[in-house]
Amino acid sequence: MKLITKQAIAAFCITALMMSGTTKARAGDHNNIDANRPLSFDDAESIGYREQAIEMGASLLLPRDGDVGGELEIEYVYGFARNTHFHIGINPSIGGSADTKDTRFDPGNVSVGIFHNFNREYNNTPAFAVRADAHLPTGRDASGVDLRLRGIASKTVGQYDRLHLNLDLNVKIDADSDERAFVPGVVLGYSRPLGYPRRFDRTFVAEVGVRGGEHKGDGAIASAGVGLRQQVGYQSVVDIGLQTDFAGDEGDRSQLRLTAGYSFSF
Amino acid sequence: MKSEKTRHSKQLLLAGIVTIFGLILPSTVRAETTFNHQQDNGQNHQGHHPNGTDNSTAPEPSAHTQILPPLPPKLPSWIDNKDRNHIYRQRGVYNDAIYNIKALARDLNAVAVGHAMAYEDLVTGKANRLETQTFDRINWVLKNPPRFMPDEANISPTFGRKYGVLEQIFDWTHILHAQTVDVLASPKLTDSEKEAEIDRLYRFYVETVPYAITDLPMNMGYLDSQPYSKAFRQKYPKVNGLFWGYHWLQGTMYDTLYSQTLAQQRAAYILVGKRYHETELYRTDRPFMPMFAEVSPRFAARFPYISNVFDNLHMLHDMVNDILASDWMTEKQKEEQIKRAIWMVSAETHKSMKPGKQYGTDGLHDHRFMPGMPGMGMMPEGLINHHHGERNSTPASNHTGH
Numbered sequence: 001m002k003l004i005t006k007q008a009i010a011a012f013c014i015t016a017l018m019m020s021g022t023t024k025a026r027a028g029d030h031n032n033i034d035a036n037r038p039l040s041f042d043d044a045e046s047i048g049y050r051e052q053a054i055e056m057g058a059s060l061l062l063p064r065d066g067d068v069g070g071e072l073e074i075e076y077v078y079g080f081a082r083n084t085h086f087h088i089g090i091n092p093s094i095g096g097s098a099d100t101k102d103t104r105f106d107p108g109n110v111s112v113g114i115f116h117n118f119n120r121e122y123n124n125t126p127a128f129a130v131r132a133d134a135h136l137p138t139g140r141d142a143s144g145v146d147l148r149l150r151g152i153a154s155k156t157v158g159q160y161d162r163l164h165l166n167l168d169l170n171v172k173i174d175a176d177s178d179e180r181a182f183v184p185g186v187v188l189g190y191s192r193p194l195g196y197p198r199r200f201d202r203t204f205v206a207e208v209g210v211r212g213g214e215h216k217g218d219g220a221i222a223s224a225g226v227g228l229r230q231q232v233g234y235q236s237v238v239d240i241g242l243q244t245d246f247a248g249d250e251g252d253r254s255q256l257r258l259t260a261g262y263s264f265s266f
Numbered sequence: 267m268k269s270e271k272t273r274h275s276k277q278l279l280l281a282g283i284v285t286i287f288g289l290i291l292p293s294t295v296r297a298e299t300t301f302n303h304q305q306d307n308g309q310n311h312q313g314h315h316p317n318g319t320d321n322s323t324a325p326e327p328s329a330h331t332q333i334l335p336p337l338p339p340k341l342p343s344w345i346d347n348k349d350r351n352h353i354y355r356q357r358g359v360y361n362d363a364i365y366n367i368k369a370l371a372r373d374l375n376a377v378a379v380g381h382a383m384a385y386e387d388l389v390t391g392k393a394n395r396l397e398t399q400t401f402d403r404i405n406w407v408l409k410n411p412p413r414f415m416p417d418e419a420n421i422s423p424t425f426g427r428k429y430g431v432l433e434q435i436f437d438w439t440h441i442l443h444a445q446t447v448d449v450l451a452s453p454k455l456t457d458s459e460k461e462a463e464i465d466r467l468y469r470f471y472v473e474t475v476p477y478a479i480t481d482l483p484m485n486m487g488y489l490d491s492q493p494y495s496k497a498f499r500q501k502y503p504k505v506n507g508l509f510w511g512y513h514w515l516q517g518t519m520y521d522t523l524y525s526q527t528l529a530q531q532r533a534a535y536i537l538v539g540k541r542y543h544e545t546e547l548y549r550t551d552r553p554f555m556p557m558f559a560e561v562s563p564r565f566a567a568r569f570p571y572i573s574n575v576f577d578n579l580h581m582l583h584d585m586v587n588d589i590l591a592s593d594w595m596t597e598k599q600k601e602e603q604i605k606r607a608i609w610m611v612s613a614e615t616h617k618s619m620k621p622g623k624q625y626g627t628d629g630l631h632d633h634r635f636m637p638g639m640p641g642m643g644m645m646p647e648g649l650i651n652h653h654h655g656e657r658n659s660t661p662a663s664n665h666t667g668h
Binding site: 029031045046047048049050051079082083117119120121122123125127156159160193196197198199200201231233234235265266 | 348349350351352353354357362365379383386390403406407410412413414415416417420421423424426427428430
């Protein structure tokens with residue numbers, strides 16, 4: 001096994017172990033779903049006003065035709081106004097991934113963003129929200145700011161099942177000649193609490209999504225994932241998820257992504 | 267909270283988004299959306315099927331139909347808000363200290379589940395199961411309490427979609443409940459620090475949102491003499507017994523913890539918890555809900571305004587139970603009466619009023635207790651005979667508790 005693979009697996013396992021061993025630290029709400037915790041979709045609820053949270057995760061990347069890689073993500077979230085929060089994060093990585101053949105350590109881009117919930121779900125009206133993120137070019141070989149605008153609608157179907165529609169527009173300010181400046185995407189997320197009426201600390205999540213290829217001429221890429229969010233402390237949640245990308249065409253390489261995360265509020 | 271202009275702009279924006287979303291994701295729940303309940307307060311659906319579809323028709327007016335009091339002419343705008351408005355608790359070294367007394371913490375976690383389960387079943391067409399399956403489900407949780415505090419909104423999503431503002435009020439006052447108990451259970455604070463912190467938490471409660479519950483001693487005889495009053499306790503005595511058992515625990519725990527060391531608190535809760543589980547939860551012979559000053563007189567004497575808030579919260583729970591259990595009302599009438607019940611116990615309705623005084627003669631603004639004296643639920647017929655008070659009767663003016 002290559003050294004880079006061992007390092008990635010070790011980093012993932014250590015992080016996952018740290019998370020599973022922590023029992024006392026909403027974020028701490030297992031039913032309030034944020035992007036990458038553990039899947040890519042958001043629900044339409046912000047964290048509470050004045051609430052602060054740290055959300056972190058580690059992912060093991062298994063590209064079909066490349067080296068194993070690992071990613072870390074740490075994000076600070078602050079509910080600075082009612083129904084609105086700010087977030088700032090970074091995601092360093094090492095090893096291979098479907099996006100690049102470069103396996104060197106990458107400190108990753110710093111991302112800053114804002115999330116606003118327009119309304120709670122009421123009667124037959126979904127909860128609506130919008131989030132905007134800017135990815136600053138702090139990573140290896142990065143240039144220009146990448147923006148993402150995401151519209152979110154969450155609606156209950158049945159009694160406890162919820163659907164979360166995420167519509168994305170990714171904008172690359174400093175796109176290369178072979179890159180697309182605008183890349184749309186859509187993700188349909190699903191969540192359902194598990195264990196009712198006897199336990200109240202676990203939520204199942206799943207998603208399917210389609211996004212445009214980043215390079216001109218590339219086809220769309222489909223993705224799917226399943227995951228679980230488990231409350232482990234008074235204000236803390238562990239999540240675990242499995243995602244896969246399906247190659248849109250031969251120009252893209254698919255990968256499996258195994259994610260484990262931990263979030264706590266304070 | 268927001269200016270009228272901002273609110274209307276937001277509603278227009280929402281209306282546009284709703285339309286687009288409606289095209290993308292066809293609805294599975296049939297109900298009418300009203301942006302301004304003062305213009306159109308009605309929905310045509312009556313109850314919900316578990317899958318979200320309506321499965322019943324509006325009850326025809328029957329012999330049980332009564333004249334319902336109208337909504338006040340000018341309600342505060344927050345009573346129709348469509349925001350989520352989740353607000354985080356105050357930060358403090360005492361947060362979650364209740365888990366130092368693990369048995370009490372878990373019992374309180376179970377309390378949250380019970381209310382939510384009953385409300386969800388009431389609004390999803392399962393009211394006929396309340397005394398059987400619902401009771402059994404709640405009782406199982408009470409005997410096997412969850413490790414962590416559940417989010418009630420997750421357990422009763424249908425109820426929350428219908429009565430979101432009510433849920434906000436419950437949630438906000440429950441935070442005051444939880445944090446004051448955390449303070450009392452904290453070994454990191456002195457008694458004087460605890461008292462100061464509880465006062466600070468109370469100020470945080472009343473100053474942060476417009477939908478706080480009034481701290482005045484309310485005339486319980488008046489609140490319990492509405493046309494729908496007592497419906498829940500008469501139809502569902504076992505589940506009502508559980509609810510009043512919760513209220514007994516939520517009141518009793520304050521004096522159990524007040525000015526005690528952690529060791530004393532743990533020792534005391536062994537006895538209190540035993541009585542709660544063996545007796546108080548299953549009593550169906552109470553004439554009225556337990557009042558805070560009856561079960562925690564020391565804490566109530568020191569913090570009468572907090573004591574009153576909790577009594578008024580519990581009374582609001584009872585009024586909502588009664589409204590939801592009154593099957594002679596239409597859905598629209600239930601929504602209006604719940605809105606009116608919120609208005610009756612809100613701090614805004616009693617603004618600038620003082621304890622010890624009576625305003626008007628209808629009973630709503632009858633706060634005749636000495637300033638600083640916790641309310642004891644003025645009842646027109648006294649505790650022993652309180653079961654069928656005259657509707658809208660005014661309590662005897664000299665009645666000062668039981």
